[in-house]
Amino acid sequence: MEWLMTEETRNGTLVLEFILEGYPVAEHLKILFFLLHLLAYLASLMGNMLIITITCVDHRLQTPMYFFLSTFSFVECCFITTAIPQLLTIILSGRQKIPFGVCFSQAFVYLVVGATGFFLLAALSLDRFLAICKPLHYPTIMSPRMCFLLVTVSLVLGFLFMASPVVMLSQSFYCGPNIIPHFFCDFGPLANLSCSETRSIEMLFFTLAVIVLFASLLIAIFAYSNIVVTIVRLPSARERQRAFSTCSSHLIVLSLMYGSCAFIYLKPKQRSRVDTNREAALVNTVVTPLLNPVIYTLRNKQVHQALRDALSKVQLHRYQRMKAPFL
Template sequence: MAPNMEINMHEFILEGFPTVQHLGHIFFLIHLLAYLTSTIGNMFIITIIWADHRLQTPMYFFLSNFSFIECCFITSVIPKLLTIFLSGRQTISFAACFTQDFIFLFLGATVFFLLSVLSLDRYLAICKPLHYPTIMNPRMCYLLVASCLALGFFFMVVPVAMLSQLTFCGPNVIPHFFCDFGPLTNLSCSDTRSIEILSFNLAFFVLGSSLVITIIAYIVTVMRLPSAKERQRAFSTCSSHFLVLSLMYSSCIFIYVKPKQASRLDSNKEAALVNTVVTPLLNPVIYTLRNKQVHQALRDALALWGS
């Protein structure tokens, strides 16, 4: 998706974090450690789930897909940020910039749709236990994951394709550490009102629909538990889930569900770090590593490797 340009511009410059660029090597190590921890944690989860037959259930199938997409999601952004911190190389070609923007938005939307599927899966497992095996059969599980990917693709390909056809007359400095939709729109010298309205509506729908489904499914699931002790235990588990969800949704709503405000773009960088650094670190712990079944599978695997 090559942009339509009136002057000879071949690349953008990612501003990154100029106020701390003199501490680039320190921040490189911090973000590298966070990236490796998140990636290794998610890949470890995928390996355990697929290696242990006891975890071959719909919930863990969705979690393994969630972990894989999360790895791809952060990989679309963090390696370039590491390059900026380490070498100060901030240039990115037009093609690479729009490709990064599309992959980031596509995988990000897919993650939110998958969160809705995970919450619905728990609702069916707890509230409809007799019908659950029939409803959540392997074909349905694959169909749901494929639907999440398809929805993420079709919702994001149109606005990014429209964005790539705008005219960019300069300057070419993006006040961000990756090619995000808002900063790119602000750099265009074309009329961007239609694309801003479209992106706002799409962001509102993706975030709003997945948030409503997730919250309602969690609340109904917990309230349908038969005993007060089970509800208390479920609330304890859900509280950690809601912590991560609140970080993810609040940061994305702050960035994407708002009118064009160029003066607030700098604060978008800090909010974007929540979704690209903080929550990817928390997700493996919150959604899987605190689970007793995963603990048992891990102990069995370690015992097998040690024998």
């Protein structure tokens, strides 16, 4: 087994860097695996950046729902960028060394951004609940101030819930081995490598993860169950079908996100099944962010119209520039 660089201390040896093992891929499939994940990463970035851009430039999309969606898209871009470039590098180079501080910084950002995303999903669910079930009160409740407040609260809660266990784990003693059986630094693999007793830290992380996942999930269940009841009462079958189609798409994304995160983090003992977390992490960091722009926004007719209008303006501007020299 490969051991990392160490220095002598009073307590033994101190780990200075870790080695990310990556994802096991056959040698002849490495290029294909790299290209697939690179395309998925670029498509996720482009889809989410498109949502942010079109929301900013089109005044018709400057509503609370699209404000939350564009914020969620920004969070998704940050989320996948913390892990996927690392995976791409490891695929090409085999294993990759990562300094101790950088490793824990990556775990911190990944978990904080991930938790913030779940709180934003809860805020988006509440927004849809108010828009569909309380349409008369919706403009008053979902003011710009309330929207900014919900986004700020989501970020603060994500930071408060995930900061303490990661900081506490970083202060544990690491004496080797150094190999992390993952493609990025995550809480479970790091807890598995600690030479200190980390049971209390793992239980704290487990408790906070349960609160984050189930609190946001309960809000989403409350919102969408009331939405379904309201939809059932709609007089038009076409309106009911359209609304149910939208809700089912949202629920697919929620199921993927909550399912993969529950599989990874809702285990009281993080030392169990570390290897199997890589498959769930791939779903969480590659598949779901790729589907989110399609399911949440790009299937929306308002966005389609805004994109057509934006393309028309670009074409008109290009035509005018080409015509100008001849005038």
